[in-house]
Amino acid sequence: MDYGKTLHLPATEFPMRGNLPKCEPEYLKFWEDNKIYEKRLELRKGNKSFVLHDGPPYANGKLHIGHALNKTLKDIIMKYKTMQGFYTPYIPGWDTHGLPIEHAIIKNTGLNRHEMSPLDLRAKCKEYALQCVEEQKKDFIRFGVLGRFEDPYLTLKPAFEVKQLGIFGEMAKRGYIYKGLKTVYWCTHCETALAEAEIEYHEKKSFSIYVKYAYVDEVKRTLPEGVDPAKAYAVIWTTTPWTLPASQAISVNPELEYAWVQVGDEYYLMAVELVDSAMKDAQVEDYKVVKTFPGSDLELATFRHPFIDREVRVLLGDHVTLEAGTGCVHTAPAHGEEDFGIFQKYNKEGKINTEILSFVNATGNYVAAVDNDRYGDTEEPLAGKEIHEAEVPILK
Structure with a gap:
């Protein structure tokens, strides 16, 4: 040099x-x-x-x-x-x-x-x-x-x-540009998307809830013979109750073992390894596992949303774990990257044909459509409420 x-x-x-x-x-x-x-x-x-x-x-x-x-x-x-x-x-x-x-x-x-x-x-x-x-x-x-x-x-x-x-x-x-939906981090205060580097995580206490989704139908029948379908439910657990209005599916892991669990005259669907912990949370002592089967048998089974007139399908995803809950994951594709990904995958494969629903605007408030097709004991409107203010009415 x-x-x-x-x-x-x-x-x-x-x-x-x-x-x-x-x-x-x-x-x-x-x-x-x-x-x-x-x-x-x-x-x-x-x-x-x-x-x-x-x-x-x-x-x-x-x-x-x-x-x-x-x-x-x-x-x-x-x-x-x-x-x-x-x-x-x-x-x-x-x-x-x-x-x-x-x-x-x-x-x-x-x-x-x-x-x-x-x-x-x-x-x-x-x-x-x-x-x-x-x-x-x-x-x-x-x-x-x-x-x-x-x-x-x-x-x-x-x-x-x-x-x-x-x-x-x-x-x-070159065909690299297309218009479609994408998950982004969003700040409702600033009303703008955020880069991943701008996100800081802190410990937070949240409401958690177990929710029953009523049984409708299955492709492969896992429900035990002689069980009244009107008494059967998939049970999900979530720490984000505010996302329940946008619940459009239930995700299960195809590699995990699932069970129908009898409690009184009702039957609950959940992962075998989480039965005991879920029942302890619910303070239920008298229960019995009546049938087990792989999660893959549940694909495209149909259940009903707990408080909206909407049917939801069971989708298979390896993001479902045994860390907590029931092994049946409430899936709101408008509010989670993994939820969005699995929902898009099933739509792309033609196994479902369902539009993604979002009832939250840029400022983090529910829009009027959230109150459409609701049923149940409570009719407190959610429209106009900030998402976290809406958690108590949703829990009720």
Whole structure:
């Protein structure tokens, strides 16, 4: 490798002593006035390149210690590679789109986005983002970072947006783009989708409930001979009762062993290994397993929703485990990734032909359709209620 020429600086220009708040700006001014970054590139021109892509920070506020660590480490690497003889262009950039910017401008300026058109809100976000870029740029330079700060890459620049549209168009030509449903993390407060990296999990206490789904029919009969079908139920367990209005299926594991369990004159369907724990939860001491069979025999059996005039099918899925519950999993494809996946799979295979139902709007409130076709002892409307406020009426 050709190490090229050496860049010489005056040895006595900045004597080694304290008072860094005064000295450091002088160093930076010297680097800028003498175009050290440009001379660095010129000295290594023609040599092997080392390019460090700058994963852009959001232009949504002041810098913090994480930014300082990120940019300082990158700058150390680039200067080290320069001394090794590499050609080291460094182009800083900023992410100027997305929820963090929208959230910051609403928080810092008091804007009410519900009273603004989307275009007006975007214009405000653009103005705020460009302001933050300039402020952050000054601080990055103050950190001693060398790079092409006079012409950074910004995701809102038309050239970048045009390039993205061009790639999108090429993907569409090749048949990679289609319109369909997809599960996403959703924030009902911000009314926007969230990236997986934005999700933080905390311990939470939730209601849990065992629910009976009345027996309707089966493809392979597992119900014991002589048992009255009107006395037979699949029993599910859930810690999200608010999702029950959207229950459209029951999932079982084809590899697990299931049983019909007699309690008095009723018969309950559940996984064999969970019978004892479920009965303990229900404080039932007198019960008897009357028949066992593999979960695969239950495929496409039909049961009835507990409080809506709707039939639900039994689907097979390996996401069903023996960790808790009954081995019969209430499945609401509008509210769970695994539920959605298994429901889509059965629809795609043509084994069912059922539209996914969702009764919750972007703000986390039930819409009017949730109260259609309901039956039972309680008629308290759910429409308009926030999903967690609706849990008690649903439990009732």
